Every structure is written in C-alpha cells, then in structure tokens.
Amino acid sequence: MLEIKNIYKSFGDLEVLKGVNLTVNKGDVIAILGPSGSGKTTLLRCINFLERADSGTMVFDNDTYDMHSATSKQIAAIRKRTGFVFQNYNLFANKTALGNVTEGLIVARKMKKAQAEEIGKKALDKVGLSDRYDYYPSQLSGGQQQRVAIARAVAANPEVILFDEPTSALDPELIGEVLSVMRDLASEGMTMLVVTHEINFARNVSNQVIFMENGVIVEQNDSKTFFENPREERVKTFIQNISRE
Amino acid sequence: MSARIIEILINSFWDLLLAGIKVTIPLTVISFSIGLVIALFTALVQTAKIPVLKSLARFYVWIIRGTPMMVQLFVVYFGLPSIGILLPAFTSAVLVFSLSVGAYCSETVRAALESVPYGQIEAGYCVGMNYWQIMFRIIIPQALRTAFPPLSNSLIGLVKDTSLAYNVAIVEIMATAQRIASRTYDYFWLYIEAAFIYLIFCTVLQWLQRHFEAKLETKR
Numbered sequence: 001m002l003e004i005k006n007i008y009k010s011f012g013d014l015e016v017l018k019g020v021n022l023t024v025n026k027g028d029v030i031a032i033l034g035p036s037g038s039g040k041t042t043l044l045r046c047i048n049f050l051e052r053a054d055s056g057t058m059v060f061d062n063d064t065y066d067m068h069s070a071t072s073k074q075i076a077a078i079r080k081r082t083g084f085v086f087q088n089y090n091l092f093a094n095k096t097a098l099g100n101v102t103e104g105l106i107v108a109r110k111m112k113k114a115q116a117e118e119i120g121k122k123a124l125d126k127v128g129l130s131d132r133y134d135y136y137p138s139q140l141s142g143g144q145q146q147r148v149a150i151a152r153a154v155a156a157n158p159e160v161i162l163f164d165e166p167t168s169a170l171d172p173e174l175i176g177e178v179l180s181v182m183r184d185l186a187s188e189g190m191t192m193l194v195v196t197h198e199i200n201f202a203r204n205v206s207n208q209v210i211f212m213e214n215g216v217i218v219e220q221n222d223s224k225t226f227f228e229n230p231r232e233e234r235v236k237t238f239i240q241n242i243s244r245e
Numbered sequence: 246m247s248a249r250i251i252e253i254l255i256n257s258f259w260d261l262l263l264a265g266i267k268v269t270i271p272l273t274v275i276s277f278s279i280g281l282v283i284a285l286f287t288a289l290v291q292t293a294k295i296p297v298l299k300s301l302a303r304f305y306v307w308i309i310r311g312t313p314m315m316v317q318l319f320v321v322y323f324g325l326p327s328i329g330i331l332l333p334a335f336t337s338a339v340l341v342f343s344l345s346v347g348a349y350c351s352e353t354v355r356a357a358l359e360s361v362p363y364g365q366i367e368a369g370y371c372v373g374m375n376y377w378q379i380m381f382r383i384i385i386p387q388a389l390r391t392a393f394p395p396l397s398n399s400l401i402g403l404v405k406d407t408s409l410a411y412n413v414a415i416v417e418i419m420a421t422a423q424r425i426a427s428r429t430y431d432y433f434w435l436y437i438e439a440a441f442i443y444l445i446f447c448t449v450l451q452w453l454q455r456h457f458e459a460k461l462e463t464k465r
C-alpha cells in the first residue's frame with residue numbers, strides 16, 4: 001500500500017536518514033524501535049512532509065511521489081491519506097475536544113458542520129471521551145489529550161496513521177489508556193506506523209518491528225521473530241538489554 | 246471658581262465632548278484598525294521568514310520608532326505638498342497614527358504569535374489546513390489573548406496621541422478647547438476640562454479592557 005524508497009535526509013552536516021526503505025501493507029501495525037537520535041522521528045516527519053527529505057520516493061498505492069520535490073498539491077493529497085499523532089499531542093488550545101476533531105473536516109475538507117460533528121463525536125466515543133466533547137485541552141489530562149489527538153487523526157479516515165512516541169510524555173498511570181485505544185484501532189485493521197519505547201506494544205500488538213540505528217533500518221522482521229530469533233547481532237544485544245530491565 | 250466660569254465650563258463641555266465623539270474617536274478607531282492590520286502583516290512577514298519582506302518590515306519599524314510622531318505628522322502634512330503630494334489633514338493624521346500603531350504593535354503581535362507552540366501549526370498541516378487557515382483559526386485567536394493587554398495599552402495611548410492632530414488644524418478636543426479659551430481667556434479651566442474629557446474616554450476603555458479580559462479568560 002505504501003512504499004518508501006531510499007530516503008536521505010541531513011540537517012546541515014548531520015546525516016540523519018541514510019537510505020531508508022520501508023514497505024507498509026494494509027492493516028500492518030509496524031513498531032519502530034531504536035536508540036535516541038537514530039532518526040525515527042525524522043523518518044515519520046518526512047513521510048508526512050513536515051520535514052522535506054533530501055531525496056527519496058514514495059509510492060502510495062498507484063501514485064508515485066518524489067519526496068524531495070513533491071508539489072504542495074501532492075503534499076496535500078498525501079496528508080489527506082495519513083494521520084499524525086505527536087508525542088506532545090499538539091491539540092489546538094483554543095478549540096474544545098470536539099472542535100479539535102472537527103476543525104480539519106470543516107476547514108480543510110469543507111464538510112458541513114453537522115456532519116463533521118457527527119463524525120467527530122463518533123471518533124471521541126471510540127477513544128472513550130463521550131463525556132468530554134466540550135472540554136478544552138487545558139481541562140483534560142495528558143492521557144485524555146492524547147486520546148483526543150488520536151480521535152482527530154482517526155476522524156479524517158486516513159489510510160495510515162503515524163504515531164511518534166504517543167505515550168512518552170505521559171505519566172505512567174496514563175499510558176495504559178492510550179495504548180488500549182491504539183490496540184483497539186489495530187484490531188479494527190487500521191494501518192499504523194508507531195515509533196515507541198513500549199516493548200510490550202511492539203511485542204503484542206504490532207505484527208512487524210523495525211529497528212533503526214544511525215539513520216538506517218538495521219532489521220525489519222515480523223514481531224515474533226524479531227523478539228525470539230532476530231537476525232542481527234545488534235538487535236540481539238538490544239533485546240537482551242531490554243529484557244534485563 | 247465663579248459662576249461665570251462654571252457656566253462656560255458647562256457650555257463648553259458639550260462642544261468638547263462632541264469634538265471627541267466626532268473627531269477624536271473616529272480618528273482613533275480608524276487609525277487603530279488600520280494600524281492593527283499593518284502590525285499583523287508586519288509580524289506575519291517576520292515570523293514567516295520571507296527574506297526581502299522581512300528586512301523591509303524591520304526598516305519600517307526602525308524608522309517609525311526612531312522618529313517623533315510630531316515630526317512625521319509635519320513631514321506628511323506640511324512637507325509632502327512641496328513634492329507635489331497633497332493630503333487632507335485627517336488623512337495625514339490617519340496615515341501617521343496607523344503607521345505608528347503598526348510599528349509599535351508589530352512587536353507585540355509577533356511575540357504573541359510566537360508564544361503559540363509551533364506544534365499546533367504542524368498539527369494544522371497534518372489535518373490538511375493551509376498556512377492562512379491555521380493562522381486565522383488557530384494561531385491568531387490564541388495570540389490575541391496574549392496580545393490583548395498590551396494592545397489595549399496602545400489603544401489608550403493612541404487616544405491621547407490624537408491630540409497631536411491639533412497641529413495640523415484638525416479640530417479635535419484640544420483644538421476646540423483652545424478656540425473657546427482664546428475667546429474667554431480661561432485657559433486653565435478649559436485645558437483642565439479637555440484633560441477631563443480624555444480621562445473619561447480612557448476610563449471607559451480601561452473598563453472595557455477589564456471586561457473583555459475576564460471574558461477571554463473564561464473562554465480558555
């Protein structure tokens with residue numbers, strides 16, 4: 001469904017992505033693991049054009065895009081088909097939970113308000129916030145804010161949702177509620193690309209795991225093989241380290 | 246204070262108030278509105294980092310902040326005609342006042358725009374909005390809350406600065422007081438009365454400011 005070929009990206013002299021290739025099939029839940037600074041966030045941001053890659057190709061179904069020189073029209077088309085969930089939620093502070101979810105539908109997709117609200121309420125119900133439609137972000141806990149952010153991504157009916165460490169900013173007791181929403185999404189067949197440090201999510205929810213280091217994908221494997229019988233030495237030591245924790 | 250002075254003050258009160266309502270208020274409202282648009286544009290140009298426009302914006306702010314408004318007013322009203330540009334007094338005053346508001350408020354607006362976390366702009370892009378939609382629906386409404394108190398200050402400052410228009414023959418509050426006083430020779434009392442009219446206007450504005458600030462606060 002989505003194929004990324006040979007992404008390169010540097011910030012000044014620092015090469016952050018050095019030829020990353022990635023294939024995503026419909027319904028895949030791909031966990032992306034790797035040490036800090038390995039380029040995980042940059043990879044997701046390039047896929048959604050929040051960052052402009054130096055080179056690379058994206059094939060989305062039958063459409064091919066050059067990741068360096070895509071036009072703003074192409075970028076808009078790609079963004080329409082993807083959702084993004086940020087580490088620190090990035091909710092619109094001047095909108096209610098429902099307003100956050102409907103804003104893109106009404107403004108970007110020119111949907112009627114009533115219809116957008118119907119979709120928005122459904123999305124919020126789905127993440128367990130049916131009693132929080134009219135709350136402003138400042139009145140919600142971190143976990144609730146992140147669930148609103150997920151509802152905002154889901155409401156646009158994307159083909160794939162990109163998550164960048166969705167639980168890393170949360171207090172430990174709030175992580176569970178967000179992960180459970182993500183697990184529900186996965187079981188409904190949503191295609192997801194999830195940068196995470198939650199090993200249990202990678203192990204139990206995702207079907208594929210990617211290990212990134214120094215701007216390259218060291219190993220991509222189905223999650224069972226990745227944890228039980230990895231190919232690469234580097235991944236073996238990584239798994240030993242986390243199981244010791 | 247004799248009965249004569251009291252009578253003059255009462256009679257002139259309506260003239261002064263009327264001058265305020267017919268001249269000072271329109272001059273303030275028009276100049277401030279145009280000034281805000283200039284300020285917003287100047288601030289956006291600076292935050293959007295468009296090189297040429299950015300240096301132009303800086304140059305403009307530098308000139309306006311570095312020269313007295315009185316001098317600017319004289320250049321526009323008395324100076325421009327000598328190079329063939331004739332502007333009516335009211336237009337000249339509006340031009341100078343709005344450029345001044347634009348320059349001073351652009352810094353306020355820029356700081357307020359930048360106080361909104363950048364992530365919200367990115368989130369806007371991710372849900373498919375374009376730059377202007379994000380600005381007008383997400384960023385500016387939030388920046389307004391931050392900028393509201395300092396902008397109110399500028400507005401109140403402008404009400405008083407409009408008295409400079411007296412120098413280009415605009416019959417606002419000061420000029421009206423001056424005219425009556427030159428007839429009756431009660432300069433002291435009439436200037437006090439003019440001050441009192443400004444005080445009334447500014448008090449109303451301060452009251453409105455507090456009212457709206459409370460309102461903005463509850464909407465958060």
Ligand SMILES: Nc1ncnc2c1ncn2[C@@H]1O[C@H](COP(=O)(O)OP(=O)(O)OP(=O)(O)O)[C@@H](O)[C@H]1O
Nearest residue numbers: 011012014016034035036037038039040041042043
């Ligand atoms: N806008 C930027 N300008 C300059 N350098 C950047 C920028 N964004 C990221 N980097 C650098 O690129 C490298 C990769 O960053 P990235 O955020 O992709 O890593 P990451 O794998 O997501 O790490 P983490 O687990 O800490 O989130 C880092 O060294 C980072 O400092």
Ligand SMILES: [Mg+2]
Nearest residue numbers: 040041042165
């Ligand atoms: Mg990261």
